[in-house]
Amino acid sequence: MKSYKIALIPGDGIGTEVLACSWSVLTEASERFGFRLESQTFPWSCDYYLQNGRMMPDDGIEQLRAFDSIYLGAVGWPARVPDSVSLHGLLLPIRKAFDLYVNSRPHRLLDGVEGPLRAGSFDILCIRENTEGEYSGAGGRVHMATPNEVAVETSVFTRRGVERIIRYGFEMARTRKRRLASVTKSNAQKYSMVFWDEVTDTLAAEYPDVEVTRYHVDAIAARFVTHPQTLDVVVASNLFGDILTDIGAAIQGGLGFAASANLNPEGGVPSMFEPVHGSAPDIAGRGIANPLATIWAGALMLEHLGEASAAQAIVKSIEDVTRQRLVRTPDLGGQATTEEVAQAVIAALAALAV
Numbered sequence: 001m002k003s004y005k006i007a008l009i010p011g012d013g014i015g016t017e018v019l020a021c022s023w024s025v026l027t028e029a030s031e032r033f034g035f036r037l038e039s040q041t042f043p044w045s046c047d048y049y050l051q052n053g054r055m056m057p058d059d060g061i062e063q064l065r066a067f068d069s070i071y072l073g074a075v076g077w078p079a080r081v082p083d084s085v086s087l088h089g090l091l092l093p094i095r096k097a098f099d100l101y102v103n104s105r106p107h108r109l110l111d112g113v114e115g116p117l118r119a120g121s122f123d124i125l126c127i128r129e130n131t132e133g134e135y136s137g138a139g140g141r142v143h144m145a146t147p148n149e150v151a152v153e154t155s156v157f158t159r160r161g162v163e164r165i166i167r168y169g170f171e172m173a174r175t176r177k178r179r180l181a182s183v184t185k186s187n188a189q190k191y192s193m194v195f196w197d198e199v200t201d202t203l204a205a206e207y208p209d210v211e212v213t214r215y216h217v218d219a220i221a222a223r224f225v226t227h228p229q230t231l232d233v234v235v236a237s238n239l240f241g242d243i244l245t246d247i248g249a250a251i252q253g254g255l256g257f258a259a260s261a262n263l264n265p266e267g268g269v270p271s272m273f274e275p276v277h278g279s280a281p282d283i284a285g286r287g288i289a290n291p292l293a294t295i296w297a298g299a300l301m302l303e304h305l306g307e308a309s310a311a312q313a314i315v316k317s318i319e320d321v322t323r324q325r326l327v328r329t330p331d332l333g334g335q336a337t338t339e340e341v342a343q344a345v346i347a348a349l350a351a352l353a354v
């Protein structure tokens with residue numbers, strides 16, 4: 001029997017709530033589809049920071065390296081630990097250390113969910129650069145707390161980094177509608193984004209079967225809302241992709257639906273799967289967070305591990321639950337708990353003929 005080692009990092013706030021019950025969905029799927037999931041839980045979080053003075057141990061990355069995948073809830077509790085400490089101490093270093101340069105975020109309106117646009121259909125795959133760009137961490141502050149203070153945050157775009165993410169976008173376009181939207185702000189940012197446009201044009205010659213359109217990020221943000229059906233695969237830099245994927249999530253019906261796969265397509269390191277959303281301090285501790293984004297991220301993880309049938313069954317089960325409109329958390333106007341939604345997905349999974 002195939003067996004996979006998964007590192008669980010529940011993190012903070014609703015991260016702990018959605019990860020626990022999503023893991024029970026994955027466990028159920030493993031039993032039905034004949035593979036084993038072994039897990040080890042790492043308590044790395046803001047609580048861990050307050051006790052230990054760091055978000056993870058010094059050898060945290062080395063500990064994770066032994067796993068097939070990492071399944072993460074959410075990190076951050078800004079009232080207790082600054083985000084600049086918590087995210088830069090855990091989530092962002094994992095993405096960088098394993099060179100998880102693709103952040104793949106599918107946004108699809110599920111059956112039974114209308115979303116704010118009542119769009120009928122919405123199906124966009126966002127490919128977000130995940131290791132450099134605006135998140136390079138280069139910069140500094142001088143003359144702090146004086147009237148002359150200057151803060152600089154430098155975006156770093158390397159040829160290797162830009163080429164590989166746009167190429168991945170083209171490859172994904174080939175698996176879908178052969179339509180790629182490349183996102184920049186090259187009308188205002190004359191170095192990095194002009195460079196991005198040049199790389200897009202160069203690669204386009206290698207993919208004559210893919211229709212490429214360049215968009216400015218402000219214009220495509222509007223297009224997500226007004227003409228989403230004209231978009232298919234969208235490739236964007238780290239920050240632009242971050243922002244567009246919260247818009248994508250909103251159109252899907254909310255942050256409780258959007259899943260995220262942090263991938264190193266070359267393999268040899270654990271990839272990481274998580275919801276797009278954060279720890280949601282405003283609803284944490286009440287057991288009412290929507291777990292579907294995290295369950296869906298779990299399906300992306302199983303697909304990545306090679307368990308495509310189990311992954312498809314989980315997505316189908318999620319959709320069986322949303323279609324019935326019976327078991328819904330408050331973000332969808334319902335009264336169900338996180339746990340009840342996960343149990344409904346498990347019941348739907350059990351009802352599928354395997």
Ligand code: NAD
Pocket residue numbers: 014018073074075076077078083087091255256257274275276277278279280281282283288289290291293331
């Ligand atoms: P957030 O995504 O946590 O919450 C934004 C809003 O969406 C809130 O009103 C919240 O209640 C709602 N929401 C989010 N997920 C939901 C779910 N599953 N079900 C129902 N409602 C949901 O964003 P934020 O408030 O900007 O960030 C809170 C903390 O999380 C911060 O520390 C932030 O840095 C961190 N964060 C972490 C990650 C991550 O770990 N990947 C992602 C985003 C934000």
Ligand code: IPM
Pocket residue numbers: 087091242276278
């Ligand atoms: C995400 C989050 C993170 C990001 C934050 C918490 C650093 O918003 O995964 O979308 O910006 O990448």
Ligand code: MN
Pocket residue numbers: 242243246276
């Ligand atoms: Mn984000």
